[in-house]
Amino acid sequence: MASASTNDIEFRSVTKSYGFVTAVTDINLNVPKGAFLALLGPSGCGKTTCLRMIGGFEQPSEGTVLIDGREMNGVPAYRRPVNMVFQHYALFPHFNVEQNVAYGLRQMRPRIAAGEINRRVGEALEMVRLGGFAKRRIHEMSGGQQQRVALARAIVNRPSVLLLDEPLAALDKKLRSAMQIELQTLQRELGITFVLVTHDQEEALSMADIVCVMSAGRIRQLGSPQEVYDRPADLFVADFVGKTNRVDATMEADGRTLRLGDGSALAASARQSVSPGQAIVAIRPEAIRLTRTPAADVASFQGTVTHRIFLGSSAEYAVTVPGLGDFLVTADRRDMNASELVEPGQTVFLGFNPAGAHVFSASSAA
Numbered sequence: 571m572a573s574a575s576t577n578d579i580e581f582r583s584v585t586k587s588y589g590f591v592t593a594v595t596d597i598n599l600n601v602p603k604g605a606f607l608a609l610l611g612p613s614g615c616g617k618t619t620c621l622r623m624i625g626g627f628e629q630p631s632e633g634t635v636l637i638d639g640r641e642m643n644g645v646p647a648y649r650r651p652v653n654m655v656f657q658h659y660a661l662f663p664h665f666n667v668e669q670n671v672a673y674g675l676r677q678m679r680p681r682i683a684a685g686e687i688n689r690r691v692g693e694a695l696e697m698v699r700l701g702g703f704a705k706r707r708i709h710e711m712s713g714g715q716q717q718r719v720a721l722a723r724a725i726v727n728r729p730s731v732l733l734l735d736e737p738l739a740a741l742d743k744k745l746r747s748a749m750q751i752e753l754q755t756l757q758r759e760l761g762i763t764f765v766l767v768t769h770d771q772e773e774a775l776s777m778a779d780i781v782c783v784m785s786a787g788r789i790r791q792l793g794s795p796q797e798v799y800d801r802p803a804d805l806f807v808a809d810f811v812g813k814t815n816r817v818d819a820t821m822e823a824d825g826r827t828l829r830l831g832d833g834s835a836l837a838a839s840a841r842q843s844v845s846p847g848q849a850i851v852a853i854r855p856e857a858i859r860l861t862r863t864p865a866a867d868v869a870s871f872q873g874t875v876t877h878r879i880f881l882g883s884s885a886e887y888a889v890t891v892p893g894l895g896d897f898l899v900t901a902d903r904r905d906m907n908a909s910e911l912v913e914p915g916q917t918v919f920l921g922f923n924p925a926g927a928h929v930f931s932a933s934s935a936a
């Protein structure tokens with residue numbers, strides 16, 4: 571179970587190269603026991619490579635991976651206390667559900683008694699809510715059910731770490747949401763460490779308790795979902811984890827005044843202070859209030875709606891502000907009655923509190 575003092579997985583200065591390609595560079599990472607870690611980043615950033623080094627399917631070129639305090643250099647995959655659900659999960663099509671889940675247990679030496687195998691398989695299938703499906707053939711199962719068979723197969727021998735490489739990528743949106751909740755519940759029930767690879771920021775934020783944002787083989791930020799969303803370490807994280815409006819600005823010599831393209835000025839707080847020169851102000855779409863009359867917000871800009879995207883419970887507006895550029899604004903339906911729905915072409919006012927914005931030096935921009 572979770573224990574704050576011990577790390578289940580640790581990367582110490584890990585670099586992995588394939589010939590001339592460096593897949594990951596100088597990764598340092600501690601994953602506490604029982605944590606749910608998400609490796610999040612765009613395609614090719616090195617997520618699978620990190621997972622495969624934990625699983626023992628790849629060895630670091632430099633540095634060390636430790637599991638439960640033990641150095642894993644040279645320890646083969648089958649000797650590690652981990653199981654992996656691969657990016658393209660492979661079930662045996664000619665076996666039924668039960669046979670697929672039991673396969674690994676049947677290979678174990680010394681042999682496990684048949685009764686014990688049945689008991690454990692039944693338990694694993696219950697865990698993934700497939701209790702009644704033991705005799706079904708794989709091709710008679712839906713994609714989501716097959717996904718759960720792959721999960722049952724990975725948890726049946728009670729690994730201390732479960733590695734999941736984009737396990738929900740093949741599912742439709744509704745099933746994916748349902749499985750996200752089930753995976754979270756499963757992780758709590760089992761009390762083991764989960765490492766999930768995903769390029770879907772919503773999935774990472776909603777499921778994990780630690781998010782590791784990666785780009786180009788490096789860690790950009792490691793923190794709780796709330797930390798990476800509310801306090802992004804750099805512009806890459808701000809852009810990748812959620813939507814962000816970027817406004818070009820110049821930080822004046824005092825280090826406190828941000829001059830915007832329309833000549834207006836914003837006062838930067840100490841936290842927002844960057845070195846004088848080109849800067850970028852990043853504002854979340856939901857941090858901006860869209861009104862039809864000038865609002866009493868700290869900062870207010872007049873613009874014109876160019877597009878409206880209806881999303882059901884909310885609407886997104888694209889608004890052009892002279893001198894500043896295009897903004898994306900999210901408006902919750904609850905905050906706007908029907909008569910307030912704004913049409914493209916209309917003049918609106920964008921209000922926000924600059925204290926909620928993030929300021930980055932343009933030279934740090936990704």
Ligand SMILES: Nc1ncnc2c1ncn2[C@@H]1O[C@H](COP(=O)(O)OP(=O)(O)OP(=O)(O)O)[C@@H](O)[C@H]1O
Nearest residue numbers: 588591592593612613614615616617618619620769
């Ligand atoms: N066996 C290999 N030989 C050579 N290069 C490789 C190999 N495996 C991965 N790479 C390279 O290493 C980098 C990281 O790959 P990796 O598979 O870890 O990315 P990823 O973050 O999992 O991407 P995706 O989201 O597309 O699955 C990529 O540039 C990739 O081309």
Ligand SMILES: [Mg+2]
Nearest residue numbers: 617618619657
């Ligand atoms: Mg991958």
